[in-house]
Amino acid sequence: MLNLQATIGAGREFTDEINHEAGTDINRCYQCGTCSGGCPLFYAMDIGPRQVMRLLQTGLGEEALRARSIWICATCDTCTVRCPREINVAGVMEALRIQARRRGYRIPAAVRKVRILTDLFLGSVRRSGRIFELGLVQGMKMRTGELLKDVGMGIPMLLKGKLSLRPHRIRGRAEIERIYRKVQEMEGGSR
Amino acid sequence: MKLAYYPGCSLCGTAREYNISTIKVSEKLGIELEEIPDWSCCGATSAHTSSPLLGVALPARNLAIAEEMGLDVAAPCAACYHNLSAARVKMDRDHLLRKRIEEIIDRKYRGKVKVLPLAEVILSRVGLDAVRDSLVHPLAGLKMAAYYGCLMVRPKGIVDFDDPENPTKLDQIMEAAGGEMVDWSHKTECCGASLSLTGTELCVDLVGRILERAAEEGAECIVTACPFCQANLDMRQAEAATKLKTDFRLPVLYFTQLLGIALGLPAGELGLDSHVVDPRPLLREKGLI
Numbered sequence: 001m002l003n004l005q006a007t008i009g010a011g012r013e014f015t016d017e018i019n020h021e022a023g024t025d026i027n028r029c030y031q032c033g034t035c036s037g038g039c040p041l042f043y044a045m046d047i048g049p050r051q052v053m054r055l056l057q058t059g060l061g062e063e064a065l066r067a068r069s070i071w072i073c074a075t076c077d078t079c080t081v082r083c084p085r086e087i088n089v090a091g092v093m094e095a096l097r098i099q100a101r102r103r104g105y106r107i108p109a110a111v112r113k114v115r116i117l118t119d120l121f122l123g124s125v126r127r128s129g130r131i132f133e134l135g136l137v138q139g140m141k142m143r144t145g146e147l148l149k150d151v152g153m154g155i156p157m158l159l160k161g162k163l164s165l166r167p168h169r170i171r172g173r174a175e176i177e178r179i180y181r182k183v184q185e186m187e188g189g190s191r
Numbered sequence: 192m193k194l195a196y197y198p199g200c201s202l203c204g205t206a207r208e209y210n211i212s213t214i215k216v217s218e219k220l221g222i223e224l225e226e227i228p229d230w231s232c233c234g235a236t237s238a239h240t241s242s243p244l245l246g247v248a249l250p251a252r253n254l255a256i257a258e259e260m261g262l263d264v265a266a267p268c269a270a271c272y273h274n275l276s277a278a279r280v281k282m283d284r285d286h287l288l289r290k291r292i293e294e295i296i297d298r299k300y301r302g303k304v305k306v307l308p309l310a311e312v313i314l315s316r317v318g319l320d321a322v323r324d325s326l327v328h329p330l331a332g333l334k335m336a337a338y339y340g341c342l343m344v345r346p347k348g349i350v351d352f353d354d355p356e357n358p359t360k361l362d363q364i365m366e367a368a369g370g371e372m373v374d375w376s377h378k379t380e381c382c383g384a385s386l387s388l389t390g391t392e393l394c395v396d397l398v399g400r401i402l403e404r405a406a407e408e409g410a411e412c413i414v415t416a417c418p419f420c421q422a423n424l425d426m427r428q429a430e431a432a433t434k435l436k437t438d439f440r441l442p443v444l445y446f447t448q449l450l451g452i453a454l455g456l457p458a459g460e461l462g463l464d465s466h467v468v469d470p471r472p473l474l475r476e477k478g479l480i
C-alpha cells in the first residue's frame with residue numbers, strides 16, 4: 001500500500017529544494033490564480049502555475065516534473081511581477097525545469113525541441129564563446145527533421161547578410177571551456 | 192561620456208541594424224562606446240534555465256572585464272541587459288555566490304559597474320532636452336506603439352529600467368524625437384520569442400494578439416529595444432495575420448533606427464533595408480526618408 005505520509009514527507013523535501021533554488025516561499029501562495037490568469041501561455045499548458053504551486057504545497061511537486069507546462073513556460077516573469085504574495089513563480093517554473101533535466105525525466109514529445117535548442121545553444125557558446133545563429137537554425141533542422149521549415153525565412157535573411165556563414169570565435173575560448181568544466185564539477189556533472 | 196559597450200551576439204547577426212544604428216546614434220549624441228575586448232555570449236535564456244551557475248558565470252566574465260576597464264556597461268539588447276543585470280544583482284545579494292563565480296571565471300569581480308540599457312543612457316546621461324535640441328527631422332505624424340516585451344522590465348529587482356506594467360521610457364524618447372505614441376494595452380505582453388523555433392504555433396498566437404492590439408489603437412509601426420521581439424514580431428507577422436484572417440502590415444523598428452532618422456542620420460546607414468516588413472514605404476509616405 002502507498003505510504004502517503006512517507007510520500008508527502010519526501011515531497012516536502014522536494015518543495016524545500018525548489019524554494020531554495022528559486023529563492024522564494026511557495027507556502028505563502030493563497031491560490032488566487034493571478035499567475036495563471038495573466039500567463040500568456042496558460043491556454044496551452046496542462047498544469048498552470050497556480051496548480052504547480054498547489055502540488056508543491058501539498059508535497060506532490062514531483063508530479064509537476066512531468067508537466068508540459070514547465071517546458072512551455074516562456075520565462076516571461078509576468079506571473080512573478082503580479083503575484084500578490086511576492087512569490088517568484090517564474091523562478092519556480094525554471095527550478096522545476098532544471099530538476100526535470102537533472103533527474104533525467106522524459107521530456108514530453110511536444111516540447112522536446114526546447115531541450116534540443118538549449119543544448120545546441122550552450123554547445124555553440126562552449127565551442128566559440130559566442131552564438132553562431134545560422135548553426136543553431138541548421139542544427140535544429142537536422143535534429144528535428146523539419147528540414148523545410150522556415151527556409152522561406154532563412155534565405156532572405158542570408159541574402160540581407162544578417163546570418164553570417166561562419167561562427168565568430170573569441171580569443172578566450174579556453175577560458176570559456178574552463179568555465180563550463182568548473183560549473184559541471186560544482187554542479188555534480190549533471191550534463 | 193564613455194561606456195563599455197556590450198553588443199551581444201544578436202547585434203552581430205540577425206540584429207545587425209540595431210548595432211549599426213546604436214553606434215551612429217551614440218556618436219551623434221556624444222556617447223563614446225568602447226567595445227568590451229573579447230566579450231563572450233551572456234548565455235541568453237539557455238544558460239540560466241539549465242544551470243544556475245552557468246547563468247551567472249557567463250555574464251560575469253563580461254562584467255569582470257568591464258570592471259577592469261573601469262566603465263559602466265551599455266547593453267542595447269534587452270536580453271543581454273537582463274542577463275548582465277540579473278548576474279550583477281544575484282552576486283550583490285549573495286556574497287558566497289560571488290566568491291564561487293570568481294573562482295569559476297578565474298577573475299576578480301567587485302560589483303563596481305552598473306549595467307544600463309542604451310535607452311537609459313540616452314534618458315539619464317544624455318537627457319531628452321539634448322535629444323530635442325539635436326532634432327533634424329522630427330518624426331511628426333508618425334504613429335507608433337512602443338513595445339517593451341518582458342526582458343527590459345521584468346522582474347523588478349533584477350532589472351530596474353522602468354515600470355513592469357506600464358513602462359514609458361521608450362515612449363518618452365520617441366516623443367522627444369517628435370513621434371506620436373499610441374497608448375495601448377500590450378506594451379509588456381510576452382511575444383513568445385523564446386518559443387520561436389521550438390513552439391512556433393504558440394509564438395504565432397502571441398505575436399498575433401500583440402500586433403492586433405497595436406493596429407486597433409491606430410499604430411503605424413512598432414518600436415522596440417529587443418532584438419528577439421523585433422525578429423519575432425517582424426518575421427512571424429505574416430503567419431499571425433493569416434491565422435487571424437487580417438492583413439496588418441506593421442513595420443517593427445529599433446528605437447535607434449527611428450531616432451537616427453530624427454537626428455538627421457542618412458537613412459542608408461540605419462539598416463532600414465533589413466526587415467521582413469519593409470518600413471521604407473511608410474517612412475517615405477511620411478516624408479521622413
Ligand code: SF4
Binds near residue numbers: 029030031050085
Ligand atoms: S499569483 Fe501568487 S498567490 Fe496567486 S496563485 Fe499564483 S503564486 Fe499563488
Ligand code: SF4
Binds near residue numbers: 042
Ligand atoms: S513566466 Fe511562464 S508561467 Fe509565468 S507567466 Fe510567463 S509563461 Fe506563464
Ligand code: SF4
Binds near residue numbers: 269
Ligand atoms: S522577445 Fe518576446 S519573449 Fe522575449 S523578451 Fe521580448 S517579449 Fe518576451
